[in-house]
Amino acid sequence: MIDLDDPLINGYLRRLIGEDGITLIRNMPEGEVTDEEICNVLNPLKTQSKEADDKVKKLKAEIKAAGENQTDVKKLEKELKKAEKEAEKAKAAAADEYEITLNNVRKILFILYENKFTVCRRERDANSGWLTFRWQINMDGIDYQIEREKKKLYRNLIKRKEYEDSNVFYVCPQNCLRLVFDEATETDFICPICGEDLIFEDNELFKQLLDNRIAEFGEMPK
Numbered sequence: 001m002i003d004l005d006d007p008l009i010n011g012y013l014r015r016l017i018g019e020d021g022i023t024l025i026r027n028m029p030e031g032e033v034t035d036e037e038i039c040n041v042l043n044p045l046k047t048q049s050k051e052a053d054d055k056v057k058k059l060k061a062e063i064k065a066a067g068e069n070q071t072d073v074k075k076l077e078k079e080l081k082k083a084e085k086e087a088e089k090a091k092a093a094a095a096d097e098y099e100i101t102l103n104n105v106r107k108i109l110f111i112l113y114e115n116k117f118t119v120c121r122r123e124r125d126a127n128s129g130w131l132t133f134r135w136q137i138n139m140d141g142i143d144y145q146i147e148r149e150k151k152k153l154y155r156n157l158i159k160r161k162e163y164e165d166s167n168v169f170y171v172c173p174q175n176c177l178r179l180v181f182d183e184a185t186e187t188d189f190i191c192p193i194c195g196e197d198l199i200f201e202d203n204e205l206f207k208q209l210l211d212n213r214i215a216e217f218g219e220m221p222k
């Protein structure tokens with residue numbers, strides 16, 4: 001299993017699938033599971049509440065079916081009362097539980113699938129014809145993905161540094177925009193949005209910050 005608390009891995013996954021996605025990976029049941037099974041695991045109190053409601057429904061149906069049989073009905077009604085009390089308790093407990101919806105679970109699984117972090121097996125029910133998707137997480141490719149991300153970030157930083165090095169910038173004091181010299185001459189050094197005079201921007205500090213970020217990468221294959 002990967003270390004989800006590793007800052008690089010955690011940051012990468014958070015951008016990809018958000019905090020809910022990390023929670024999903026952390027709590028993913030063993031083996032192949034359906035999206036609904038994952039959803040139940042992620043929302044334990046809501047699942048308990050749903051199960052308690054189902055029990056109430058089942059008992060009500062049983063009472064109906066028992067009909068004239070008074071002994072059975074009495075026994076079942078006693079059970080029903082208890083079940084209703086429990087269902088109410090479970091509902092109250094679940095009310096404040098943070099919810100990760102089934103829709104969100106599906107979205108996360110799909111993004112993971114696109115990035116080859118899940119294996120999915122389709123199974124068709126012989127009777128109903130329904131398709132069931134069974135999911136399994138496989139994060140083996142994460143090191144490779146993170147290496148790729150790092151290279152991309154590094155390339156962007158180098159590009160940005162070159163851009164900052166080879167241009168002179170003018171900005172609006174109201175922060176409307178930032179123009180390179182040629183663009184600023186076209187507007188006569190006046191902000192086209194608010195009309196204020198543009199001022200020269202010293203970008204030395206920003207370039208220094210870029211250099212520091214680039215240096216953090218150390219030796220990096222391009």
Ligand SMILES: [Zn+2]
Binds near residue numbers: 175191195
């Ligand atoms: Zn302006």
